[in-house]
Amino acid sequence: PVLVVDFGAQYAQLIARRVREAQVYSEVVPHSMAAADILAKQPAAIILSGGPSSVYEDGAPRLDPALLEAGVPVFGMCYGFQSMAQALGGTVARTGAREYGKTDAAISDVESTLFAGQPPSQTVWMSHGDSVSAAPEGFAVTGTTAGTPVAAFEDDERRLYGVQWHPEVLHSEQGQRVLENFLWKGAGITPDWTPGHVVEDLVESIREQVGEDRVLCALSGGVDSSVAAALVQKAIGDQLTCVFVDHGLLREGEAEQVETDFVEATGVDLVVVDARERFLEALAGVTDPETKHKIIGEQFIRVFEQAARDVVHDRGDEEHPVKWLVQGTLYPDVVESGGGEGAANIKSHHNVGGLPDDLQFSLIEPLRTLFKDEVRQVGLELGVPEVIVWRQPFPGPGLGIRIIGAVDAERLAILRRADAIAREELTRAGLDRDIWQCPVVLLADVRSVGVQGDGRTYGHPVVLRPVASEDAMTADWARVPYDVLATISTRITNEVEEVNRVVLDVTSKPPGTIEWE
């Protein structure tokens, strides 16, 4: 693999993902891993990620020069670039002047390994305090910016490369090409990590992990769990049973869609459990979001435990109890639930941080290192129907975390109608692929005065939260045309009696999250 050494939690996974977009397999390793252990993984190349703003900062992670001397091609980015310069005898100056955001880089050698085939001037994205003021011996300086005399360098002989900027972010317009040049030309790696390979690899490791055991899959009908189910089915066939839980927090038409679209296409063994009463009872009166996430996570597990006993019983095969539970957990779920190296717990996604401690299953999470768009590619490769592959994300806790306030059947019915209208109009306007997802949120404890016909109303607001995103890690509010918003607003306030106001959420992520809870 290509190993990305993680010097700071935010960038490393994104770099790994860009490497995989270049069709080269990549994994992240923490900077605390010993150089010998990193080299023992026989990396085809090493990438040093960005990190803290200064190599002089207290406790700033240090680069072991052994990584640079092993004959493995290395590419340093931002902090990784500076660490590399420092380790090899260059100079890193504490200028104190920060360079932040978009900058123009002048490329002095467009035939160099990193910049071959690119224009002599390119917009790059910078975020640093210190600067490299002198490159180490043997390196050619290939790029500069107004604030940084040494912004890119390379030593083709030792196959060591670096740039001061962040090629992994989309604001660096040639970023992907710089990275590909490093991988394909500098390191000489053949790009053959394709969705087909990913499927083969995952199928193989699932078979190894599971053996002869019986497996349950928590199927929600969304992209992630559907692709996970299709993968596991490909790996182990009828050792798998899928469980779809109707927890009463679903949107209109959801249960039906799973039964028709997914089961027909894949032929998986499906059990539908009606658990509406139990979830609503457990949630009664609860308003705190973290408590809701945890309750829902726990109830899911209890339902699966019961389903597991039923499956074994129905098959009359007590010798093979269910040992494994498949979940469609993705990388962003893991990071945001505090599972990434040094990452903070933003919220407990019900399927990660929300799991109870006394879990009776071992988890299979085949998509745990992938991003959504990669999962979609894998899904298409597996023949999962396009209506499912391109479905917008819908969180496992469903409408339960879209009612701000306590959840009950009446409030759910209100939100369900408003949500169905919004979805229908966004689809009619042809916006489904432009919008990442559009939560509709009911502010159940808020009321406002309105007038309709000749009468006063005292109803609830709903919030539209359309967002554009690449991977749900960051998002911007989506610019839905005014006339579409107007139609949605008119229809909701006319057709859903309890709602007398529709408001638009214009917050990016960060600082907001996509969901309100």
Ligand code: XMP
């Ligand atoms: P946030 O709100 O954290 O959402 O910006 C990021 C993405 O994750 C979805 N989401 C969840 N999915 N269980 C899930 O399966 C959860 O508890 C959960 N919370 C948020 C959210 O819809 C968005 O796509």
